[in-house]
Amino acid sequence: MSAERLRVAGAAVVSNVDRGGRMAAVFIAFGWHIGVNVPGLVGGWDDYRVPWAALAGWVLFSLVGVLATARLFYGFAVPVVPLLAVLLIVDVLVIAVVPDGGFFNAYNWAWGTIGWFAILLLYDRGVAALVAVLAANAAFGLIGVVAANTGSGAVDLSRFVMYVYGTGVLPIALVAAMGVLRDTARSAAANEAARAALESERLGAAHAQRERQHRLGIVSEAGGALLHDLATGRADPADPDVQRACALAAAQLRRLIAESDDVPDPLLHELRACVDVAERQGVPVDLIAVGELPVLDVAIRRRLAEPLAATLATARDWARVTVVAQPDEVVVSLTTPATAGPAKESHSWPMDGVVDYWYERDEELVWTQTRWRAA
């Protein structure tokens, strides 16, 4: 569950990084198309062989650019290959209408711009497709240069190579750089996700460990010293006080074991465990629960059950345990003949203001009650 969340978060990091690259590609393409190509088109208007064809080509480039941008940012499904074909056709068209001697200047705008627009269409499709488009572009350019045949063949060829190099390298470099950046972000996000998963696992394990140690502490307190005294003969199993202490420790152990069980009504489950210990000692116990128990934290359940369990462990004749539950209040009580529990007449104390505890003993009965009220 949390691993899945981390994976999604990682994907979000990658897509954020990538968004920067896509924006750069769009800015470069349209910046070039408007900042460089428009003056070229205007300046060469009178010189183009068919000016309208050059203008139509410019408009087609713009259309392809807008569609490609929609794909990049909003995931619109656009036909990539046909649009690439449109770009190449416009490329050829502009080369064909450029006036003599205008091949290497801004009049021949499509030839220098096609790389940036191809990037918009091929952004996440690897470098190879882009190189193929640029190679086709170079081939068309070479045919154009040869066909123009200006008479200065060697110089033109040298300029041609220089231009091909200049217009090809930058788009390829951008695509390659973004690919590397994407991979880096993806692996960083994956690492972070794995690290976070490991960390939460570690925290969970530490928490479980603390819980276990806490319970172990209570258990040792409850039974450890007593067992030691019994083993060394310091405590006499026939002594009623020792028997009482044993019963108390047994009840505590049972309750602690019950605490970690996964059951629908944990409080009742824990109380039943205490009742069970008393019944094994031959004390009939009535456990009566009324109402539906709200979900209670283990610490609250412990405070509700522990004081009663201690008295119940010393019950002799009979005992009655009641639970009255409401959404905002749970009252647990134990009534038993006055032979059980500490002799002290009556006391009550609030436990952290969350669970209150009362203990009363008169000639006849011991009555104890724990009461939790929702804050």
Add this chain to the structure above:
Amino acid sequence: MDADTVASGMTYGSGGARTSVAIVDDHPVVLEGVRSWLAADPRLEVVATGDNVDAVLTVGPADVILLDLRLHGRMAIDKVSELSAAGQRVVVYSEHHEPSTILAVLDAGAVAFLAKHEGRDHCVETVLAAAADRPYVPPSLAGAMVGDRRSSRPALSDKEREALLLWFQSMSKASVAKRMQISEHTVKQYVDRARIKYARAGRPAATKSALLARAIEDGLIRPEEIGTYRSYASPDRPLP
């Protein structure tokens, strides 16, 4: 088992002052046991026993019917409604003491509910109180009332709730009195007032009206307190 007349051959007490009781149960052993409990009390006279309500009633009228809720495998709550509507005082006793069952029995108009494990003293007291149209609330009934979360439940005061809760917990009025620092008599008043509020709730029945009338007569509640729910929340101090 058919209904048989127990009273035949018995001598009646002075002026028929004894309370006549009919017992309906489909377990002969339980029937015998309960009959011996009640017969041991000079104020009570068991006039008929049987495993069938109609057969038992043909023997003759009884002040109180002690009715086992589960007869021949089915819950007789509709029978309780029918009898109560006709003004017959019914005390339901059952081993089924889930709060929802107890509250349904009260709604149906039973004068009292008794869990089978609650023993002789509660049984005798309940029947005597029922015959006098007075409330008697054994601990199991107190538990059902204090845990009642239905929206139709009557509004109990804090003191009434506390008295019910402690009575349910300890089953000793003396103990409740000590903890609430009031007299046992006042404890009983709180508990009985709570019970009377239930006589107002749900479907009307002749037996409920009788309980209310007697409560007013005894000064347990004032007539104006029966009017609306709002008045139930008014002074929670018991009447002198």
